Amino acid sequence: SMYNSPNSGMSSICDGASNGSDSKKLRVEEAPPSRVLHIRKLPNEASETEVIALGLPFGKVTNILTLKGKNQAFLEMGTEEAAITMVNYYSTVTPHVRNVPVFIQYSNHKELKTDAGNQRTQAVLQAVSAVQSGGSPSSDVQEALAAASSPVLRIIIDNMFYPVTLDVLQQIFSKFGTVMKIITFTKNNQFQALLQFSDPVNAQQAKLALDGQNIYNSCCTLRIDFSKLVNLNVKYNNDKSRDYTRPELPAGDGQPSLDPSVAAAFSKDSNSLLGKIPGALSPLSAAAAAAAAAGRVALAGQAGSNGVLLVSNLNEEVRVYGDVQRVKILYNKKDSALIQMSDANQAQLAMSHLNGQKMYGKIIRVTLSKHQTVALPRDGLDDQGLTKDYANSPLHRFKKPGSKNFQNIFPPSATLHLSNIPQDVTEDDLRLLFSNAGGTVKAFKFFQDRKMALIQMSTVEEAIQALIDLHNYNMGGNQHLRVSFSKSTI
Structure with a gap:
């Protein structure tokens, strides 16, 4: 089950459907869309403001009810549309409160009826309203927030x-x-x-x-x-x-001030904050939320009914085992996708090597689809960027018949093979590059000509992430790093 999926099947207190006396009935049922959202698995120390922050990007938050003893909360959005957008977005991007993943679904309630005399809650809502409207919170709200x-x-x-x-x-x-x-x-x-x-x-x-x-x-x-x-x-x-x-203040021992x-x-990155x-x-x-989710995901590998966990740029991992032609994220099941490889052998190879691998703490599930091809959207039809054609991608590894790449196809491993390394790039340069990909470099070894090397990460999952991030990385002078899994160890 994915986090925050409306039909996740996780056992929990039913939203208003049980007083807790019958444990067999404590099962989360899928509720129809509502502007009231049910949030579960909150950390003990979570504040009302942090819960409200989950809904802030999607529209006006009009009420909140926290159930501290049950680690749950109800969040009321200004409109049902805002609530739908929020649930759709968090079905692809796991929400966190204090670095703890939480679960979000529609509530059976259509509105929240809470004690209007709860000054603390009202102060937080006023503060959020002021933030959303671009103004400054009033002095009493500032005092309430300052204390919290x-x-x-x-x-x-x-x-x-x-x-x-x-x-x-x-x-x-x-x-x-x-x-x-x-x-x-x-x-x-x-x-x-x-x-x-x-x-x-x-x-x-x-x-x-x-x-x-x-x-x-x-x-x-x-x-x-x-x-x-x-x-x-x-x-x-x-x-x-x-x-x-x-x-x-002084700069300190050997520490220059930053240029x-x-x-x-x-700061010149056109897509930056x-x-x-x-x-x-x-x-x-709703369209922007879906586009934001699709922008994080460019996956590959063929997905069937078991589903594939959506993670950023997973297509690069699949390209180790074949040439990805098309990708389609399923509209009604955005944790799954169809991936079209060049031929059935490549699809089989990708499935055998990737099914069961771990990414971002989740297990990837890959099966062969009943579909033979991935259809592109009809002309003039906006599918919110969920379908992509990679037929002319410059990253294809297996275009040339008899290429050496066919001889170097191995299962995911902690050791990566690097090639096309510029002569002036040092071991320290490569160690830093791969460390910045979010992993720990355990060992490194140049080949004799220094155009190739082996680099060992601490886990297979870290190596997968490094390959995703750094294959085809521009090393300068229009030389792009080639990364693949190695059968060797250092």
Whole structure:
């Protein structure tokens, strides 16, 4: 079962259908669309504001009811359309609260009737309403939020394909208020930062708008939570820490201050958040939500009724075993897709090697489809970007008959074979490149001519991710790195 799928079949308290006396009836049934959403599996420490943040990008949030003892909540959206958009989007992108995956489905309730005297809830709703309308929360709302949150945010960057600098963070977050201090560090092989605003309300607005967003197109995803700290102690102004209120601080031992031109180079990405966030996010339309989901997914491998977990750019993994011709994400089942390979042998090869492999903590299921081909949408029909034609892709590995690529097809392994490496690229360069793909490099070995190498990641899952991210990576001088699974070990 996928997270937050309306018919996930997960055992839980029935939405208003049982008082808990009959455990056999505690089964989640699929409810028809409603502007009230039922959210389950919330972490114990989850706040009302964090629950509201799940609905904020999709429209106005009009009410909330939290059931602390059951780790559940009900969220009422302004319109049924907004609720439908939210459920559709989160059926492809797992929602998280405090880094814990949660489950979202329609409620049997059509509206929430809560105690209007709950001042705390009303204050949070007013604050969110102010954020959505582009205004500032009133003073009493600011006090309520200040008591519940810290001015310091803890930021984790997932899928950090490009460097994220202090200046990049400052540029993004200053859209929401005055950034006073930033400290960056690496923990558990993840780039993290602590960022302090001058006001807790600014931190609240930034978290609501930015959590889960990408800094650059399809990468560098922001995971944001409140820190338990209320004030940061910055000793040095350099490329790892900065106190914007104290420019006289020293740079520290051997730590040069960051050249602003470095950050500026990355701010030119046309698909980035930089310079594009005027305030809180605008509501997403149903089409935009579907397009956002499709933009994350360019998968491959042939999927049948068991379904394939949608993960970003999975097609590159399948291209190890054949040439992907077309991809169709199923409209009514966006966790599944049909993938057309060049021939039946390639489809069989992809299925045998990829079925049961793990990606993003999920098991990929691959079976042969009853369909012989993937049909393209009719002329003039907008299928929301769910169907793609890769027949003319430059990434095909098996176009040439008798190619050596046919002799080097192996199951996914922790060791990757690299080729087409430029002469001036060093071992350290490649180790850094593959570490930034989100994994840990355990071993490395150049071949004698240094045009090829073996690199070993700590797990097969990390190697799969590295291959997805880095095959055909431009190494400069129009030389593109070739990555495949190896049968060898180092």
